Amino acid sequence: MMERGKISGLQMAILLYPTIIATAILLVPAISGKFAEQDMWLSPIWASLAGFLTVYIALLLHNHYPELTIMQYSGKIIGFIPGKIVGLGLLFYLLHTNGVVLREYGEFVVGNFLPSTPIIVITGSMAFVCALSVRGGLEVMARSAQIFIPVFMTLFLVIILLLFPELRPANIFPVMDDGITPSIKGAIVPSQWFTEFFLIIFMLPYLRTKEKRMTWGMLSVVAVMITLVITNLFSLLLFGDITSKFTYPVMSAARYIDVADFLQHVESIVMAIWVVGVFIKVSVFYYAIVIGTAQWLHLSDYRPIVFPIGLLLIIFSTWVAASLQELSHFLSTVWPFYALVFQLVLPVLLLLVAMMRKKAAENDN
């Protein structure tokens, strides 16, 4: 067994929650707002359907091969060579996406807080910290997430409470003026964040108890949905139509906080908290890459390849795009389809083949 640690269902949910939220909370309000306007708070609800579907498919696949991850059972389902090819593609996708996430983080920090710091310092330091936690294994990642997430959620709630005086409830009307279509359009890109729940595939074999894994997976999706609905709703009530004009509406919202002329300009604190979320997100992707690579190459231990892959990760974060503009263009055009293929279509196809194989085997008997 490569991974010796075992995690609980709650720990899995706690790891998955920031994996989705960390970048979604920054970017989703603007994207949903662009298409759905005043109905943007409904979009995460539609988008979450993709999340439920992904988790359900991952669990069905997992039921076929309870001890294995996708890297191992893809070979069993579609044959050795095709399985390896699919595995390689998946690894490349994960590495690429993680590079994108790391770059988004770097661009955000450099653009908003440390304008004269080279971006490689920001991404490199984050990759190093993530490498430390990945090296510790799934158990260590889950435990650090358990320490951070309560703090993360508490501060999220505090910020929301502090924003209450600034809200204009009238911004929400008219609800569903053009029917349901705009809010569904606003859900298309965000649904790709929900398909990131596909990473559950890499955690399921290492759960301590097999009961309730469905519950915890689904609860995690629900938690993400609620958080995004709240985020979108507050952006809408605060900014109204102009939400989509901001790159990072939540960060701009934090600038509105002003309590008794004392507690103000808290966006640095928001950034600091958000860094924790990014840390978990990058770590979870990173872990999937490392354990996937180790399984793809049939290594006996994944620890030796953690730091080399970290280096690759930093390089990918530099290579994915030349500038922030190019990056956001990539994110809004190519990436949704790219992600859909690997995070939803691929598991669905694997599941279909696996089911057909099982049927065929039953018929043979």
Place this chain on the structure above:
Amino acid sequence: MIWRNRRKKGKTGKQKALKPSKQEQDTLFKHITENEDQLRMIYQDCSDVIFHAFTIGGNHQALLLYIDGLSNTEEIDDSVLSPLMTATESDQEQQVDTLIKNKVAVTDTKEVHTFSDCVQAISAGKPVILADKSSTGLSLGLSKWEKRAVESPEAEKVVRGPREGFVETLSVNTSMLRRRIRSPKLKIQSIEVGRYTKTSVMITYVEGLADNTLIEEVTTRLNRIDIDGVLESGVIEEFIEDDPYSPFPQVLATERPDIVTSSLLEGRVTILVDGTPFSLVVPITLYSLLQSNEDYYRRFLMSTATRWLRYLFLVIALLLPSLYVALLTYHQEMIPTSLLISMAASREQVPFPALVEVLLMEVTFEALREAGVRLPKQVGSAVSIVGALVIGEAAVSAGIVSAPMVIVVAITGIASFTIPRYSTAFAIRMLRFPMILLAATLGLLGIMLGVITIIVHLATLRSFGVPYLSPMAPMHFYEMKDTMIRAPWWKLNKRPRLTGKYNKYRQSSGQKPDPIRGEE
């Protein structure tokens, strides 16, 4: 070749030291003169070993051996020498061994057959009697040496709670535990550590509460130690830790018997070491290091509030100086304008950037603290006056540091002393310096990265198999009762899960005091 020979030599040397030399293993001779010669050779140039030759009842030759200052000489005279020397004719009929046994009025006697047993008994302060025509000696439990009186522990003071602390003598310490836990389930196993010091180390646990694998693990880790001598339990601590490179202590060192007692009752194992008042408790968690024994003696509401105060000041002790640097260097906008103006005004004269200022002051503070620990009482006041000048008004008026800086350093210093365990406070204080450097290079982001690294490290740590951050991560809601808050005693019905799972319940439930129930 030379290298190879040397290595071989080193190996044999090691084996020699490990095993007692062949001469000592020889069984005792029949003739007293041979025995005496052999023992005199073993104790060559040991002027404190007393060889007292005498005759039993004027007939049998005998020899009494003991080390001056380790044995009770009055008792030897009264209950050993005088009955034996005045043995009458009728006694002479008996064998000399039985005669000695019948005449000597000492409770703890033991037969010795070999020279190594002899040496062991004598080193432990037990006099040995050897008689002619007998290859069996008798060791007498008459050890007695100067002991320090039981005093209140200096490093762990309490307002309410027992005032006695452990001392350097092992038997006194075990008696203190035995007085607190009178059940025979309290087990005290003894082993010897140290090639030369032969220090006795006691593994203490309560049978049925402590995990058997834990006891085995402690025993194997202790047996693995092969060193010249154990000077203090800190030496043992470094040999049995899970992660030797961590700045955080993974063993609780305490000189308070009440802390040891409560740990034993939670299913933990305690290691008592001869020659030091500090005993080691394993396994521990970070939260148990942040708790004071007094938390359990005070009213629970106050204890909960104190605990939260301690958690808050833990964060302050770790982060306040680095937050100051980060805010002044990168995030000035977060400081309210009026405060920023006054801070800028006080920093105007200071020639250093915030980082240098903070490092200067923090290092000075650490130096003062270190000097204060070792200070002779007579010069104490002098240093504290100088210290107050260095970190205080004079430094500010000289324009070397700013006034807010002095406040920051002072609060940080106080904060680090609110942590009840000295070793934990030390770890936090040392980690402050890398945090300051991170804050100076990356601002709040650097602080966050530092905090993440520390948490990841804490999440990897284990103390004898128990996760260091439990019960927060992995999370056990029931045990939050004794970490996030201090629930009243009648609510703490279960032992901590990871150490006391064999015997879950420590008291019966439903003991909440209620005046109505009293009237029934």
